């Protein structure tokens with residue numbers, strides 16, 4: 116585990132998919148999965164700083180919040196938007212807003228990240244970097260009402 120909050124290098128974040136990592140939610144004292152997304156070149160070169168190249172989100176759809184966008188091999192993306200494979204919701208990779216699908220108008224939960232010298236760092240006071248990749252144990256809470264499918 117990196118003590119300085121470094122997650123990975125920008126080069127390791129795929130162009131048309133996501134980089135999966137695990138954080139600890141310090142408020143709730145539990146591990147959660149998160150993803151990094153590389154924005155398209157235009158968004159970065161068009162007045163953006165190096166840090167504008169990468170965004171970070173919790174890895175959970177806003178339709179059913181136990182559903183992961185990146186199931187371990189990268190979330191699908193279409194035209195620069197993240198796609199939930201379960202019911203086809205689209206999320207803007209720069210704002211996290213759902214533009215289409217059952218949770219249209221909802222936002223993914225953002226994590227503060229910055230890029231320095233080609234490395235992505237987690238700078239969010241509410242989360243602590245744990246490791247790259249998925250959570251080792253899935254502590255899914257099936258009692259949560261928001262998770263019921265009908």
Ligand code: FES
Pocket residue numbers: 176177178179182199200201202203204216217
């Ligand atoms: S769970 Fe993601 S769109 Fe339904």
